[in-house]
Amino acid sequence: MLHIVNKSPTERNSVETCLEHAKKGSKVLLIEDAVYAATRGGAAEAKVKSAMADVAIYVLQPDLAARGMADRLIEGVNLVDYGGFVDLVAEQPNCQSWL
Amino acid sequence: MKFGILVNEGPYQHQASDTAYLFAKAAIAKGHEVFRVFFYHDGVNNATRLTVPPADDRNIVNRWSALALENNIDMVVCIAAAQRRGLMDENEAKRQGKDANNIAPGFRISGLGQLVEAGIQCDRLVTFGD
Amino acid sequence: MSDDMDMEEGGTIKKFMFVNRKAPYGTIYALESLEVVLISAAFEQDVSLAFMDDGVYQLMKGINTDGIEMKSFSKTYRALEGYDIEKLYVERESMELRGLTEDDLVVDVQVVGKSEMGDLMNEQDVVLSF
Numbered sequence: 001m002l003h004i005v006n007k008s009p010t011e012r013n014s015v016e017t018c019l020e021h022a023k024k025g026s027k028v029l030l031i032e033d034a035v036y037a038a039t040r041g042g043a044a045e046a047k048v049k050s051a052m053a054d055v056a057i058y059v060l061q062p063d064l065a066a067r068g069m070a071d072r073l074i075e076g077v078n079l080v081d082y083g084g085f086v087d088l089v090a091e092q093p094n095c096q097s098w099l
Numbered sequence: 100m101k102f103g104i105l106v107n108e109g110p111y112q113h114q115a116s117d118t119a120y121l122f123a124k125a126a127i128a129k130g131h132e133v134f135r136v137f138f139y140h141d142g143v144n145n146a147t148r149l150t151v152p153p154a155d156d157r158n159i160v161n162r163w164s165a166l167a168l169e170n171n172i173d174m175v176v177c178i179a180a181a182q183r184r185g186l187m188d189e190n191e192a193k194r195q196g197k198d199a200n201n202i203a204p205g206f207r208i209s210g211l212g213q214l215v216e217a218g219i220q221c222d223r224l225v226t227f228g229d
Numbered sequence: 230m231s232d233d234m235d236m237e238e239g240g241t242i243k244k245f246m247f248v249n250r251k252a253p254y255g256t257i258y259a260l261e262s263l264e265v266v267l268i269s270a271a272f273e274q275d276v277s278l279a280f281m282d283d284g285v286y287q288l289m290k291g292i293n294t295d296g297i298e299m300k301s302f303s304k305t306y307r308a309l310e311g312y313d314i315e316k317l318y319v320e321r322e323s324m325e326l327r328g329l330t331e332d333d334l335v336v337d338v339q340v341v342g343k344s345e346m347g348d349l350m351n352e353q354d355v356v357l358s359f
Contacts, residue, residue, distance in 0.1 A: 001351050004225070006118070017250070017282055021347040032114045062121075082125035089223050090100050090131070096248070096356040097226040099107075107359060140261055140359070179264060211268040218355040219241050219272065226358045 002092035003055075006032040006099065009044035018098040019047055024054040029080070029088055031060040038064070039072040052076055060085060102126050103217035104136045107228030109144030110159035111152070116145050119227040120163060127170050135173040135217040136163070138206075140228070143181045146174070148203035160203050167205035174206045175213045243354035244275045249284035251359070253302075254294065259287045260302050262359040267305070270312035277316035277353075278309075279346060280338070281323045288319065288334040306336045320346050 003022050009015040015030070015037045022028055028051070030038050037044035038059045048057060061079040064070050073079070080088065089095050104123055108115040123133045138145050150160050167174045176186055185201075188208050192200035202208065218224045247266050253259040269276050280288060287306075294301040309317070317338040324330065324340070331340060341349065350356060 006114070006227075007229075013282060014250075020343055021350060023347050023351050026351070031118060082121045083129060085122055086126045086129050086131065089102070089225055094351075094353055094356065095223060095225055096350060096353075097228065097358045099226070099228045099250070099358050105357065139265075140257060180261065211265050212271065214265060214357075215245075215269045215272050215274070218245060218357070219243055219274065224355050224357070226356075228358065 001026045002088050002095040003028045004095060004097045005030055005034040005037070006097070008033040009037040009042070009047075014098040015044050016047060019051045019055070022051070022055045027056045027058060027088060027092060029058040029060065029085065031063055031085070033063075033067075035059050035064045035067060035069060038074050038077045039069050040074055041072065045074060048074060048077070058084070058088060100131045100223065101134045101221045102131055103134055103221035103224040105214065105217075105224060105226045105228075106136060106138050106142040106145060107140045107226065109141040110150065112141070113229045115227040115229060116142070116159055116163075117157070119225075120159070120166065122225065122227070123166060123172070127166075133170065133172045134221050135175060135213065136167070137214045137217055138174070138176045139180050139211075139214065141180075141184065142228075143176045143184050143186045146176045146181075146186055146203050146206035147201045149201050164203050164205035172205075173213075176202070176206050176208045177211055177214070178208050179211065181208050242273065242275055244277070244352060245269060245355045245357065246277050246279055246350060246353040248279045248281070248350075248356060248358045249287055250282040252283040252286040253292070254297065254299060258359040259284070262357070263302060263305055265357065265359075266309070266314060267312065270314055276314050277318060277349070278314070279318045279320070279349065281320035281346060283323075283327075285319055285323045285327060285329060288317075288336060288338065289329075290333055290335045292335075303335050309336070318346060318349060 187200040188202040
């Protein structure tokens with residue numbers, strides 16, 4: 001499953017609850033305000049790093065740049081553009097948005 | 100692959116409509132089909148032709164209209180959500196005794212069944228919301 | 230309306246899950262997602278509803294909306310059974326965090342843990358979030 005999260009981890013619990021439900025081998029894509037979760041020193045850093053043992057984490061690069069966070073990405077998090085977003089949705093058998 | 104898209108929020112207030120549009124554009128660029136974009140909740144407000152956003156910023160309504168017309172995308176506005184929020188096409192306005200209609204080109208008003216149908220017919224249905 | 234009634238596609242049955250994570254009345258999502266659920270019944274799909282995080286509050290007993298002058302939709306959850314929508318999953322941890330038990334809920338549900346909820350989500354063809 002591709003899990004898509006769009007709200008900041010310090011605004012809403014969506015990143016947290018997504019990571020608690022995503023099964024091993026699934027993929028998590030952070031878009032819009034959720035990209036803050038993938039930044040070094042951010043509130044969700046520990047949770048995200050720990051989740052990376054089981055799920056692959058992706059960040060929508062234009063959203064990261066739009067928020068001035070491009071140079072703070074947690075190591076091991078993958079960057080995609082909108083084309084890569086489309087590929088992730090197509091490649092996974094199903095998807096879910098955590099709003 | 101056939102994509103369905105659900106947009107739950109209105110233009111400018113949330114990023115949902117922007118992200119959905121850029122996703123749809125990228126899907127088409129990759130050779131996929133965007134079968135339907137369904138606008139629900141405040142998402143129906145993406146279909147008003149009365150917006151006048153600042154000229155130096157993106158025109159969310161117009162670019163949806165253009166994308167739909169260029170690529171034959173079915174853009175559906177939920178009738179129940181539209182009625183609550185005051186989005187009308189000409190027929191609806193007549194039916195409801197309203198003195199105006201406001202729907203933009205490329206959008207049509209229809210029932211929630213169109214969303215369920217998109218879920219059935221499409222290979223993937225992606226939700227953009229708040 | 231006629232759009233929807235013509236929709237019976239031959240054969241395809243998909244697993245649809247409607248995920249509810251927001252409290253009722255503070256926003257419209259709970260009500261409008263229920264409206265999609267009711268329409269989905271006409272399409273004879275394999276429908277389930279998931280209630281987690283603040284979504285569990287949607288199912289509370291004793292809801293009285295007279296003071297806020299909004300129409301209550303509590304009884305609609307009880308009506309779902311009549312539409313053959315019987316798979317209502319409520320997340321145990323979400324209830325516990327909020328001090329709720331099954332006795333507080335207005336309808337019979339299946340209480341599942343986080344892990345099982347994650348498995349259920351994984352199995353779906355279409356997941357709709359509001």
